[in-house]
Amino acid sequence: MPLTTVDSHIAPSERSRIRRIAELAAYDRATLHSIIDTAYVCHVAFADERGTHCIPTAFWRMGEFLYIHGSNGGRLMRLLQSGTQACVAITHVDGLVLARSAFNHSMNYRSAVIYGQFEAVPDEVDKLSALNAFMSKLAPGRENEARQGSRKELGATIVLKISLTESAAKVRVGPPQDDEEDMDIRVWAGVLPMHVINGAPVPDMLNSQDAPAYVRNWAD
Numbered sequence: 001m002p003l004t005t006v007d008s009h010i011a012p013s014e015r016s017r018i019r020r021i022a023e024l025a026a027y028d029r030a031t032l033h034s035i036i037d038t039a040y041v042c043h044v045a046f047a048d049e050r051g052t053h054c055i056p057t058a059f060w061r062m063g064e065f066l067y068i069h070g071s072n073g074g075r076l077m078r079l080l081q082s083g084t085q086a087c088v089a090i091t092h093v094d095g096l097v098l099a100r101s102a103f104n105h106s107m108n109y110r111s112a113v114i115y116g117q118f119e120a121v122p123d124e125v126d127k128l129s130a131l132n133a134f135m136s137k138l139a140p141g142r143e144n145e146a147r148q149g150s151r152k153e154l155g156a157t158i159v160l161k162i163s164l165t166e167s168a169a170k171v172r173v174g175p176p177q178d179d180e181e182d183m184d185i186r187v188w189a190g191v192l193p194m195h196v197i198n199g200a201p202v203p204d205m206l207n208s209q210d211a212p213a214y215v216r217n218w219a220d
Contacts, residue, residue, distance in 0.1 A: 015115045016168040026169040029064075035090055035112040035169055036061045037137075044068065045087040048079055059088075060134045065161040066114060067121075067130055077158040080118040088114040088162060096192040099176035100185040106172065108191060114167040118160040124151070127159045139214045 010027050012018070018025035026032070036059075045054040055076050059068050066088060070077040080086060095108040121127050128148065135143040149157065176189050201215050 010165065010167060012168055013115070013166050016113065016166050018168055018170055021170075021172075024170050024172050026171055028169075029164075031110075031169045031171065032112055032164065032167060033061065035092065035110045036066060036164075039090045039092060040138075041090075042066070042068075043089045044076065044080070045089070046076075046079060046084055048075075048084070058134075060137045061164075062130060062133050062161075064164045066164060067134065067159060067161045068118070069131065069134070069157055069159045072156055072158045074158075077160065080160055081120045081158060083117050083119075086116065086118055086162065093194055094173070095194050097172075097176050098189055098192065100178045100182040100187055100189050104176055104178055104182070106176065108172050108174070108193075110169070110171050112167060112169045114162060114164060116162050116166050118162045121159040121161060124154055127154055127157070130159050130161070131157075141212065141214055145212070 008029055010016075010029060010032070012025075012027055040058060041056050042059045043054050043056050045052065047053070053076075057068050057070065057076070059066055061067070072078075089111070090113075091109060091111040093107055093109050097106040097108060099105050121130055131149060131154075132143040135146065175191060178189065198219050200219050201211060203211070
């Protein structure tokens with residue numbers, strides 16, 4: 001496993017070292033944390049006796065760990081907590097890059113990959129704290145308003161975490177990178193930006209409560 005070189009950086013391992021377009025690699029924690037904290041869905045890849053699988057799931061971060069949760073009857077949770085090797089991927093697409101040559105088209109993106117083994121969060125207090133952190137990521141303050149999980153609900157839920165120790169980010173920004181011999185081709189070149197836009201909140205038909213600040217400000 002790689003060792004942390006300094007507090008703000010992660011030393012790449014043989015698995016996490018980016019070799020393809022290595023100049024886009026980022027091993028600093030600030031970039032990694034930003035990619036993780038601004039996404040809601042990750043893809044967890046693993047293998048078992050039936051083959052190789054890649055499952056999308058909700059996630060969140062606490063410190064230097066990425067967390068997921070699920071039913072204790074689910075195959076994904078049971079297998080991951082057994083110590084199998086896993087790979088977690090997260091991607092934001094920020095724009096389509098249109099170049100003068102078809103083979104130089106690209107995307108502007110922010111991505112992260114994490115390798116390692118998940119471990120269970122068995123303690124009930126720690127599990128509840130982790131789930132409250134997840135609720136806070138979805139809507140800060142919501143964890144203090146919605147009913148917390150009962151002991152039965154907590155007992156039926158598995159919370160897993162994976163260390164960010166073996167991970168890397170990759171980021172592309174900017175215009176197309178055309179070859180010099182293509183610069184005279186008469187075709188539009190540039191970037192088509194893409195952004196996630198928060199829509200106006202839609203209250204439940206039976207809602208009787210005034211919207212809290214995090215709902216009123218959602219579209220802002």
